[in-house]
Amino acid sequence: MDVCNCNICELKDMFFENVSKDEIKYLCSSKVEIPYKKGDFIIEQGSAIDDFMYLKSGLVKLYIHNDDEREQIISFAKPKDFVSILSIFSGNNYTYSVKAVQDSVTCNIKMSEIRHLAETNGKFGLSLLQRMSKVSDKIILESLEVRKRKLNGRVAYILLFFKEHIFNSNEFELPVSRKEIAEYIGMTTENVIRTLTEFRKDKIIKIYGKVIEICNLERLESISKHG
Amino acid sequence: MDVCNCNICELKDMFFENVSKDEIKYLCSSKVEIPYKKGDFIIEQGSAIDDFMYLKSGLVKLYIHNDDEREQIISFAKPKDFVSILSIFSGNNYTYSVKAVQDSVTCNIKMSEIRHLAETNGKFGLSLLQRMSKVSDKIILESLEVRKRKLNGRVAYILLFFKEHIFNSNEFELPVSRKEIAEYIGMTTENVIRTLTEFRKDKIIKIYGKVIEICNLERLESISKHG
DNA sequence: ATCAGCTTATGATAATTATCATAAAAGGTT
DNA sequence: AACCTTTTATGATAATTATCATAAGCTGAT
Incomplete structure (x- = not known):
C-alpha cells in the first residue's frame, strides 16, 4: 500500500486495523522521519511534547537523569517500538530523555493529529490505548523481574x-x-x-x-x- | 447529579467531562459496588478480566506473587484510584493480584461497556487513555525513585x-x-x-x-x- | 603519531543488606 | 484463660554489593 510518501508505510501496522486509508493519509501528512547518530539526544527530559514518535531503525534508550545522580535507564526501544511513552498522554513535558545508542531513525507524527484522530475515531483510540498499555505493563513487570x-x-x-x-x-x-x-x-x-x-x-x-x-x-x- | 442509582455518582469525576448524561447512565447500568473485608482477594492473578474496577473506599495493594517467591507489591490504590490497571487493556487475564489491606469497597463496571463507550465516544477514550497513562507513569517513576x-x-x-x-x-x-x-x-x-x-x-x-x-x-x- | 578521555578490567576494602536465630508482644480462636 | 499464630523486635553472622584505587585497552581529536 502506498498511502503516504514513504516507501513502506508501517503506520497501519503500528495502529492495527482500525484506521481507514484516509486516516492513514491524515496521519502521514505530518509524518516525518528523523535520523540520529549514535549518542544523539532524541528527547530531552523536560522538553515540550509535540510529537508522537516511534522507532523506525536503530536502538534507543529511555532514561531519567537528575543532575548529580546516576542515570537510570527505564527501557530500550527497538524498531517499531514507541519512543514516546511515559508522559505522552499524561503531561505536557517529557519526564525522561531518549538517546540513540545506535544510529537510529524515528518517525514523528504530530500529537495534535494523534489526539484528533483518537477523538474522532474511537476504535483507533482504543487500539492506541491497548498499545500504550502493553508498553507500560511490560516496563512495570520487567522492572519487577529485574529487581527481585x-x-x-x-x-x-x-x-x-x-x-x-x-x-x-x-x-x-x-x-x-x-x-x-x-x-x-x-x-x-x-x-x-x-x-x-x-x-x-x-x-x-x-x-x-x-x-x-x-x-x-x-x-x-x-x-x-x-x- | 443523580444520573444513576447510587447516591453520589462519582463516575463523572472518574472519566472527566467528556461523557454525556446518557453515557453515564449507560456505564451505571452495569455498575455494582462490592464490599471487601481486610485481607480479602479482590483480584486473583491469572483470573479473567471482566470488570473495570476503581476503589470507592478503603485501601488495597496490587502485587505479584509467583509460587515460592516473595510477593512484590506494585502499588497501593486509595479511593478514586483505579484498581484494574496493568493488563486491563492489554490482555485477557490479570497479571497481578489485588488484596484489601483495609476494609474496602470497589466499583465495578463491565469492561465490555467501557470498551464500547470508548469506541463510540472518542473523547471518552482519550480521557481514559490519559487517566490510564497517568497511573502507569506514576508507578514506573515511583519504582525508579524507590530503587535508587x-x-x-x-x-x-x-x-x-x-x-x-x-x-x-x-x-x-x-x-x-x-x-x-x-x-x-x-x-x-x-x-x-x-x-x-x-x-x-x-x-x-x-x-x-x-x-x-x-x-x-x-x-x-x-x-x-x-x- | 600522540595525547586525552573513556571504557574495560581487576583487586582490596568498606559498607550495605540478607539470613538465621531467638524472644517478646499482639491478635485471634476455642 | 489458655493456646496458637503472626507480627514486631533485636542480635550475631554471613553474603552481597559498593567504593576506591590502579592499570590496560580503545577511540577520537588535534
Whole structure:
C-alpha cells in the first residue's frame, strides 16, 4: 500500500486495523522521519511534547537523569517500538530523555493529529490505548523481574533479553556499554564487568570485545531464574 | 447529579467531562459496588478480566506473587484510584493480584461497556487513555525513585508517601504491616523494622504500635532525598 | 603519531543488606 | 484463660554489593 510518501508505510501496522486509508493519509501528512547518530539526544527530559514518535531503525534508550545522580535507564526501544511513552498522554513535558545508542531513525507524527484522530475515531483510540498499555505493563513487570534478582541473575537476564528480544541469536554485539547495562539493571559498572568476567570464566559466555557469545544457554537461564 | 442509582455518582469525576448524561447512565447500568473485608482477594492473578474496577473506599495493594517467591507489591490504590490497571487493556487475564489491606469497597463496571463507550465516544477514550497513562507513569517513576535509594531512604520515602498521599497528616496508623512495606520497597522485613527503630532512636519518628508520628519532618525528607 | 578521555578490567576494602536465630508482644480462636 | 499464630523486635553472622584505587585497552581529536 502506498498511502503516504514513504516507501513502506508501517503506520497501519503500528495502529492495527482500525484506521481507514484516509486516516492513514491524515496521519502521514505530518509524518516525518528523523535520523540520529549514535549518542544523539532524541528527547530531552523536560522538553515540550509535540510529537508522537516511534522507532523506525536503530536502538534507543529511555532514561531519567537528575543532575548529580546516576542515570537510570527505564527501557530500550527497538524498531517499531514507541519512543514516546511515559508522559505522552499524561503531561505536557517529557519526564525522561531518549538517546540513540545506535544510529537510529524515528518517525514523528504530530500529537495534535494523534489526539484528533483518537477523538474522532474511537476504535483507533482504543487500539492506541491497548498499545500504550502493553508498553507500560511490560516496563512495570520487567522492572519487577529485574529487581527481585541478585546481580548475576540480573546480568543473565539482560543477556537473555538482548538475545531474545533484540538479536534473536546466541552471538551478538552488545549494543550498549557495561555502564549502560548497569544503569538499566540497577547495579554498578564494576559489578557488571565482574559478573560478565565470571560468566566467561565459568564458560557460560565468550567475550570478544563488544561481542558476546552465549555458550551455555541452559546455565544462563538457570542463573537468570534461580541466581 | 443523580444520573444513576447510587447516591453520589462519582463516575463523572472518574472519566472527566467528556461523557454525556446518557453515557453515564449507560456505564451505571452495569455498575455494582462490592464490599471487601481486610485481607480479602479482590483480584486473583491469572483470573479473567471482566470488570473495570476503581476503589470507592478503603485501601488495597496490587502485587505479584509467583509460587515460592516473595510477593512484590506494585502499588497501593486509595479511593478514586483505579484498581484494574496493568493488563486491563492489554490482555485477557490479570497479571497481578489485588488484596484489601483495609476494609474496602470497589466499583465495578463491565469492561465490555467501557470498551464500547470508548469506541463510540472518542473523547471518552482519550480521557481514559490519559487517566490510564497517568497511573502507569506514576508507578514506573515511583519504582525508579524507590530503587535508587538505600534502605533508610526507602523507608523514609514510604513514610512520606503515606503522609502525603494517603493521610495528609504527620500522625497516622500504618495501614500495612512491616512485611508489606518490605515487599513494596524491595527489602527484608527485618530491615524495615530495624530502620524504623533507628528512626525512633534518632527521634525522627515516634512509634505507638501501628501508629507512626513524624517528629522531625525535615530530617526524614533529607534522609529520603540524600540517604 | 600522540595525547586525552573513556571504557574495560581487576583487586582490596568498606559498607550495605540478607539470613538465621531467638524472644517478646499482639491478635485471634476455642 | 489458655493456646496458637503472626507480627514486631533485636542480635550475631554471613553474603552481597559498593567504593576506591590502579592499570590496560580503545577511540577520537588535534
